[in-house]
Amino acid sequence: MSASFDYDVIIAGGGPAGSSAAIHLATRGARVLLAEQKKFPRAKLCGEFISPECALHFERLGIVDQIFSARPARLTETVFYSRRGKSVSVPSAWFGANGVALGLSRAEMDARLLRRAGDAGAHVLEDAQVTNLLFDDAAVRGVVVKQGGRESRYHAPVTLDATGRTRALARRAERNGTKLHRAPLVAFKAHFADTTVAAGACEIYFYRGGYGGLSSIENGLSNLCFIASARDVRACGADAERVVREVVCQNQRAAKTLRNAKAQTPWLAVTLEKFGRHKLSPAKGLLTIGDAASFIDPFTGSGMLMALESGELAANVISNHLSGSVKDIDELSAKYKAAYKQRFDSRLRVCSLMRRAAFTPGIAAIAIRVFGLSDHVRHVIARGTRRPSKANVASLD
Template sequence: MPCPARHPGERSTPASHSLLEHPGDLAATALQPHVPARRAALGAAGLSPSRAEGSAARSGPHGSPRGAPLSVPAGGSGPGAERRLVSQRLATDVLVVGGGPAGSAAAGELAARGHRVLLAEASRGPRHRVCGEFLSAEALPLLEQLGALPAAWVAAPALLERAVFTTPSGRKLEVKLPELPSGAGGALGLSRRLLDETLLKAAALRGVQVLRNTRFVALRRDACGTAAGATLRTAEGTLAVDAALVIGADGRNSAVARDAGLDRPARGNLHCAIKVHFDAGAGFDGLERRVEIHLFPGGYVGMQPVEGGRINVSAVIEARLARRLGGGSLAILMRAASGNPAARLRLREARPAGAPVSLYPLERRRWASLSDGLLLVGDAAEVVPPFSGDGIAAALYSGILAARTAHTALETGDVTAGGLSGYREWRRRQLAPPLAVSGLLEHLLYRPTLAGALLPVLQRTPAVPQFLLRSTRLQLRGGTWPDTPRHR
C-alpha cells in the first residue's frame, strides 16, 4: 500500500519541554513554552547590526590569533559542557537547517505565510564567512521583500560600479557592472557577518523561531522513509524535532543533503578559498567603487571595499597549488596572489584587519534538490561559482521559491517529492541558465593564458563582456521578479 501524503498538523504533537534545564541560554529560551515564539526568536537573533558587529569583535575571529583556524562551535562543548545533557522533543510545521541567506529567506517567507518555522543555525553568533561580499543588484529587491534592506543600508555598504579583470601578463578588462533595469545600478560591498545577521533578524521579526548553536545531526524519517524532522545537537543535549517539512539550507557541504543521499563528492581538480579583511591602506588606492579580479596560474583573487573602510580579499586557489605553497591561510593567499603583478602591488604593504577564514573543497555536486518531505536551498542545492557574484542573490531567491512551493504543499497536505516538484521546475527555468554560464566562464578564469588572449578583444567590444556578465546573473524582467509575489 502506498504511503499516505501527510497533512499539516499531522505531526503537531505537543512539544515536550519538561526536560528543559537551562532556560537562560538563547536556544533554551526559544523553547520555553511560556515565551511566545515571536519574542523568543527576537531574543535569539534580535541584535542591531552595529551591536552584532561589536559583540563579534569581542568574541569573533578578529579576536583570535592571526592565522588561527576558525572553529565551528558545537553543542555540548564550551561553558555549558559540565551541564547534564538532556533530550528534548518538539514539533513544528517546517524545520529549516542553516541560517545563511537561503535559510533565512525560506524561513521568513514561510513564517510570514502563517506556518510555524524553526530555524537551526550552527554558529553561536555573528561570524565571518568565506565570501567576496559582493552583493549584486539582483539581491536588493529580494532583501527588500525579506524586510532586510533598510538595515543593510544603515550599515553603510560600499557602492560598486565597475569590475576590473587582470591577467598575470598584465592584460586588463574593465566592465561596467550590470544594473537593474530601473537603473538602480551596480552592487554593494557588505560583510557577510553583518548581512547574515540582518537576514536572521528579519526572519525572526516575521515569526521564525531561531535556535543558535544548534547543529543538524540526522534526518528523522517516518515509516515510508519520508523526511519527517531531524535530530539536532544543542548546548543542552539532543533535540528531536518533528516537522511536516525539512528545508536543508546548510551550505555547500550540506550534511542534510548527505544524509538524504542527494550529495555526490566532487572529483578532479579541487579548489580551496581563503578570505581576509584588510585595512584600506595606500596599496588599495583607486579601489573605490570597483571590484577587481586578478587571475594567477592556479586561481584568482578578488578585491573590493566593504563597509567600515575594510577591503575584502578573497582567493580561489587550486588545492594542489595551495599545498605546494604551504604555510597558513594568509601566507598561501599572499603567495598565490603574487602570481599576478597587479595583485602583488595591491597586497605589498596591506595590513590584515583580522584572521583569515577558509573553505575546502569548493566543489560539491548534487543528485537532486528535493525528495519526500525535503527541499534543499542555496548552496545546499547547488553550489554557485564564486566569481559570478550572484551566489547570495541565488540563495535568497531559491529560499523564496522553496517557501512558495512549501506553502502550497503544506496547504494541500502533499509534501511528497511529487507535491514539491514545482520547486525543481522553477530552479530549472530560472536558476539553471545563469549558473551554467557562470560555470563556463569560471573555466576561463582558471586559464589565465587563454583569458590573456581574449581580454584585449573583449575590451574593444564592451557590449560583449557586459552581455556575458549579465548572463551569469538571475534574470530580472522589467525590474520585477517573476513568480515572487510579496503576499500569498
C-alpha cells in the same frame, strides 16, 4: 497542516538561503523552525560582493534599513585583471535593480537576516546543529538538533537543507550515494586595512591556478578572498600570507594594491570540492536551497543572490502546499524542481562554460582582451550569469 507536527517547515542553516526562506514563510503565517549551528554574528569565507539584484530581495525581506545601517561600501563596477595587468570592466548597472552592488561583511549581513527571521515569527535556534534526519515511511519527517549538549527532536512535513556547500542533510539522505571528492582548490579570506583597491570597484585578479577578489566593505576595510590550487597551497606550506605573496601577487595589479596591506582579521580557509548543481530533493520531504542546491562560481558574485532567490522560490512553492493548491509532498518536490530548473539552469550552464577561462590564465588573458573589444558582448555574457529575461520564465513561482 496536521497538528501532530511541531512545525510546518524546518530549515537547517541560517545563511542567506535559510533566512530568506524563513522570513518569506513566517511572514505568511507558516510555523517555521530555523536551526543554525553557529552563534551570529560570525565571520564567513566569501567575496562579500552583494550583487545589485539583492536590493530587490532585501526590499521583499523587509531588511533594507538594517542592511544600510551597517554602512556597506557602494560598488559600481567589477574590474577583471589579467596577470599582466590588462583589464576589462563590468558596470554594476548592467545587472539592473538600482545598479549598485554592496560590499558588506557576511558577519553583518547574515546576522541582520537571521534577526529579521526571528522578528518575522520564525523560531530561531543558534548554536544548534542539525545532526540527523527523522524518517517515517521513507519520507523525512523531522530532524535531530544538538544544542548545548542536549538533543531534541522536531517534526515537520517539509525540511529545507540550507547548510551551504556541506549539504549536511542531503549527504545524510544520500548516505549510500555520495562520494567525497578530493578537493583540488582551496579558498582563503581576510579583511585588510591600507589596500589601494580603486574606490567603488570590486577587482578580480587572475593568476596561475585560480583567481581572487579585492573590494571595499564597511569601516574603510577591504575584503580579500581568493582561490588557489591545492598544489600551490601545499607548496606554500598552507601559509595564507605566502600564498598571497607567491601566487596571488603573480598578478601585477594585485601586487600593487596589496603592497602595504595589513591583515585585520585571522585568515579563514576552506576547500572547494565541486561546482554546479546537486539534487534538489534528495529524499521525500527534503528540499535543498542555496549552495546546498547549487554552487555557482564565485567570480560571478551571484552566490548570495541565488541563495536569497532559491530560499524565496522554495517558500513560494511550500506556501502553495500549505494553502492546499499543491496537494502532496511529491507534487511539492516536482513543482520546486521545475521552478528551480527554469530559474537557474541557464546561468549555471553559462558559468560552467566560463569556468575553464577563469582557472587558466592564458585563456583568461585572451578573454579579457576579446571581451574588452565590445561592450555588447560583455553585457550579454554578464547577463548570462544572472536570471533569464521575464519572457523566458513562466509563472511557476
